[in-house]
Amino acid sequence: MARMLILSCKNLRIIVKDDVIEIHYAFKKPPGRPVGADVIAVDKGYTEAFVDSDGDTHGMGLGKIMTEYSGKASKTGKARNKLHALEKKHREAGHTSKADRIKTNNLGTKKINARKNKAQERIRNIAFKAAHSVVDKASLVISEDLSRPIAKKKPRKKYNRKMFSMGQRHTSRSP
Numbered sequence: 440m441a442r443m444l445i446l447s448c449k450n451l452r453i454i455v456k457d458d459v460i461e462i463h464y465a466f467k468k469p470p471g472r473p474v475g476a477d478v479i480a481v482d483k484g485y486t487e488a489f490v491d492s493d494g495d496t497h498g499m500g501l502g503k504i505m506t507e508y509s510g511k512a513s514k515t516g517k518a519r520n521k522l523h524a525l526e527k528k529h530r531e532a533g534h535t536s537k538a539d540r541i542k543t544n545n546l547g548t549k550k551i552n553a554r555k556n557k558a559q560e561r562i563r564n565i566a567f568k569a570a571h572s573v574v575d576k577a578s579l580v581i582s583e584d585l586s587r588p589i590a591k592k593k594p595r596k597k598y599n600r601k602m603f604s605m606g607q608r609h610t611s612r613s614p
Contacts, residue, residue, distance in 0.1 A: 457549075477577040488569035491576065498569025501562065508558035515551060522546060 450465035481489040481497075485505070488498025522545045530538035573580055 472571075472575065474574050474578050475576040478579040478581070479573070479577040480581040481573055483582065488566050489573055491573060493576075495576075497572045498565045501565050501569075504558060504561050504565070508554070508562075511554065512551075519546060 452463040454461040454463065480492040482491075484490055484496075484502075486499070486502035487496040488501045490496050522541060526538045526541040526546065529535075529541065
């Protein structure tokens with residue numbers, strides 16, 4: 440649960456989230472970086488964030504992180520489902536103390552959320568750096584719209600899990 444403590448100065452906030460203290464403060468933004476003068480088209484990919492029309496890749500390693508996180512999340516989710524079924528079975532059989540121990544010691548989400556947040560930060564970092572490197576090269580960037588699935592194509596289960604996870608969100612939202 441996040442708590443916000445507002446101090447007397449108007450440009451400083453201290454936020455406490457799950458035993459982590461964040462300090463937010465305001466400052467004057469420096470002028471932006473100059474952009475390139477070209478017009479290029481980019482293609483969003485899985486192994487890299489973007490490939491431009493010159494053939495240069497931007498954001499290498501994106502797919503590796505997404506595959507690694509997706510695999511771990513899938514494996515963890517399957518194991519958690521088995522433990523949840525076991526907990527439910529013990530609870531229905533009247534072994535509530537055993538069910539409570541399974542739930543308390545195995546079905547928490549703190550580590551899962553931390554892993555997800557860490558992967559999201561890494562993916563967002565790569566996607567934004569890739570977008571900045573594209574914009575450094577060109578003033579106008581043309582990209583295809585990948586917000587909707589391709590019609591009449593049923594993606595495979597693993598492919599769907601990997602492709603439409605957090606990575607595609609970040610590459611589409613990167614500045």
